[in-house]
Amino acid sequence: MMVPEQKPKVSFPSGTLPEAGPVDLSARLEFLELSSVDQERLHGIARMLKDAAPDFVEEFYRHLLRFKPTAAFLQDPALVERLKEMQRFHLESMLNAQWDEEYVARRQRVGDVHAKVGIEPHVFLGAYYQYLQFCFLHLGPARDPRISEYSGKMLSLLKAVLLDVGLTLDAYFSKATQNLQQALDIVFESNRELRQFAQFTSHDLKTPLATVANLCDEVLDEFGTAIPAEAQRLIAAARDRALRMSTTIDELLKSTISLRPHGEEEEFAVGEAIAEAVELVRPQLLEKGMEVTVPADLPWIAGDRVRIREAFYNLMANAAKFIDKRPGRIVITAKTTDVDCTICIADNGPGIPRDDWTRIFVPFGRLPEHQDIPGSGLGLYFTKSIIEQQGGEIWVESEPGKGARFYVRFRRSVAAAKRGR
Numbered sequence: 415m416m417v418p419e420q421k422p423k424v425s426f427p428s429g430t431l432p433e434a435g436p437v438d439l440s441a442r443l444e445f446l447e448l449s450s451v452d453q454e455r456l457h458g459i460a461r462m463l464k465d466a467a468p469d470f471v472e473e474f475y476r477h478l479l480r481f482k483p484t485a486a487f488l489q490d491p492a493l494v495e496r497l498k499e500m501q502r503f504h505l506e507s508m509l510n511a512q513w514d515e516e517y518v519a520r521r522q523r524v525g526d527v528h529a530k531v532g533i534e535p536h537v538f539l540g541a542y543y544q545y546l547q548f549c550f551l552h553l554g555p556a557r558d559p560r561i562s563e564y565s566g567k568m569l570s571l572l573k574a575v576l577l578d579v580g581l582t583l584d585a586y587f588s589k590a591t592q593n594l595q596q597a598l599d600i601v602f603e604s605n606r607e608l609r610q611f612a613q614f615t616s617h618d619l620k621t622p623l624a625t626v627a628n629l630c631d632e633v634l635d636e637f638g639t640a641i642p643a644e645a646q647r648l649i650a651a652a653r654d655r656a657l658r659m660s661t662t663i664d665e666l667l668k669s670t671i672s673l674r675p676h677g678e679e680e681e682f683a684v685g686e687a688i689a690e691a692v693e694l695v696r697p698q699l700l701e702k703g704m705e706v707t708v709p710a711d712l713p714w715i716a717g718d719r720v721r722i723r724e725a726f727y728n729l730m731a732n733a734a735k736f737i738d739k740r741p742g743r744i745v746i747t748a749k750t751t752d753v754d755c756t757i758c759i760a761d762n763g764p765g766i767p768r769d770d771w772t773r774i775f776v777p778f779g780r781l782p783e784h785q786d787i788p789g790s791g792l793g794l795y796f797t798k799s800i801i802e803q804q805g806g807e808i809w810v811e812s813e814p815g816k817g818a819r820f821y822v823r824f825r826r827s828v829a830a831a832k833r834g835r
Contacts, residue, residue, distance in 0.1 A: 437518050437522075439513060439514075439515070439518055443513060448511075448513070452511065453511040456508075456509045456510075456511040457509070457510070457511065459509055459549065459553065460506065460509035460510065462552070462553060463505075463509070463548075463549065463552055463553075466548075466552050467502055467505060467506070468502070470505070470544075470548045471498050471501050471502050471505075472498075473544075473548075474501060474541070474544050474548075475488065475494060475497070475498060475501075477544060478541075483534070483537065484533075484537060487533070504524070505545065507520070508545075535583050535584070536584075539577075543572060543573065546569070546572050547569055547572075550565045550568060550569055551565065619663055620660050620663055623656045623657075623659055623660045623663075624656075624660060626652070626653070626656045627653045627656040627657050627660075630649050630650070630652055630653035630656070631653060633649055634646060634649055634650065634653075655697075658693070658694075680716070680717070680718070680719060681714050681715075681716055682714060682715070682717075682719045683712065683713075683714050684712050684713060684714065684715045684722070684748075684755070684757065684824070685708065685709070685710070685711075685712035687719055687722050687723040687726060688708055688712065688723075688726050688746060688757075689708065690723050691723050691724075691726035691727040691730055692706055692708065692730065694727050695727055695730045695731045695734055698731060698734040698735070699734055699742075702734060702737065702740070702742050703740060703741055703742070704734060704737065704741060704742035704743065704744065705741055705742070705743050705744070706730070706743075706744045706745075706746070707743070707744070707745045707746060708746045709746065709747060709748060712748050712755075712757070713748070713750045713755045713826060714826070715755060715824040715825065715826060716824075716825055716826070717804040717805070717806070717824060717825075718803075718804060721800045721803070721804060722800070722801075722804060722824070724800060725797045725800040725801050725822070726759070726822075728793045728794070728796060728797040728800075729759045729797060729820050729822075730744055730759065731793070732793050732794060732797075733759065733761040733763060733818070736761075736763045736764060737761055737762065737763040737764075738763060738764050739762050739763070742761070742762065742763070743761065743762045744759060744760070744761050745758075745759075745760045745761075746758065746759055746760075747760070750826070751826070752826065753825065753826055754823055754824060754825055754826055755823070755824055755826055756821055756822070756823045757821070757822045757823075757824075758819050758820070758821050758822075759819070759820045759822070760817060760818070760819040760820075761817050761818055762817040763817050763818060764814065764815065764817075765812045765813050765814040765815050765816050765817055765818055766810060766812040766814070766818050767812075767814055768812075771809070771810050771811070771812070774794050774810065775794050775795055775797075775798045775808075776795065801822055801824075804824065805824070805825050806822060806823055806824040806825070807822075807823050808820065808821065808822050808823075809821050
């Protein structure tokens, strides 16, 4: 009985959120018309408010403790004291007006932490109003009734503006979340259909393979003595390759539609995965009279063995397809550290121009000189996807006429590294 699959649900803001994207800080400063004049004014405000800042922080947290949604996060007195210190630094750095990458990163960390613990946007706005109120009340001479009246009007305006912004952002985030949920529903449905297609296709592929293997066995059983020894060897090899291909389909299907939790992995000797990939590509190697050199002391790594083997198969099959020299050569080497290993697959093919080093990993990104060679232009794209899904990275270095060197870096298995593997 199949267990119904559960669709993913979007959870904001208390769920795990993606990291904030890059910020075009200069564009934001320009749009807000923030200039060096504003920086000087803010520096002056900082000097005027320096002595009053501790009192502001105390009042800030008294205000937060009056409301259940914020008081719930402030039960630990030691935590509150640490937050007060951070709040003083936050105010100081805002008035310092040093608008750079570090400033952006600090603000994004604040937003990320508050989102993870479930602080709603309207609480942010209310907290910033406390900043504005503090500044207004301490900047003007309190004894001047005209300025006091002006400050009161401006604070009323700011309250109305922040309420308006908060309600507008509620609708904005609601719509953005709805759009994301719809996109996730589409991805989920597409993945479900893809898994079904893989299951049906695997059955269609395995049936003829089993037939071929059975026919080879029948030929050997019925006519074995009448067939030359070399022909018997070739028939047996065809049977073994058909059986091996059937096993490979099972493994790939299991790997592709696996419902294991993300992060579960196995330790394995990467050299064994590479050896299996060499066997899969051997027909192409024999056809072109190519040589493959694999070192005997490759390390153990952590990941999905089947997918990583598929990535190495794609790289060697790609090299075998494009090598234009005889004898063709593929040389595999490795450099290992305590935390990772980098494997190089080097060939003596035609090479790749520097301008195309990135392009070859793009879907259908075939080089102009390869347009007449059969292929979909997806092999290296899939290889890059597999390796990155396993927490690795891949890149190429090459010169036209001097072959190509594909580098694949994987994390070492921590346990295996400790055991010296």
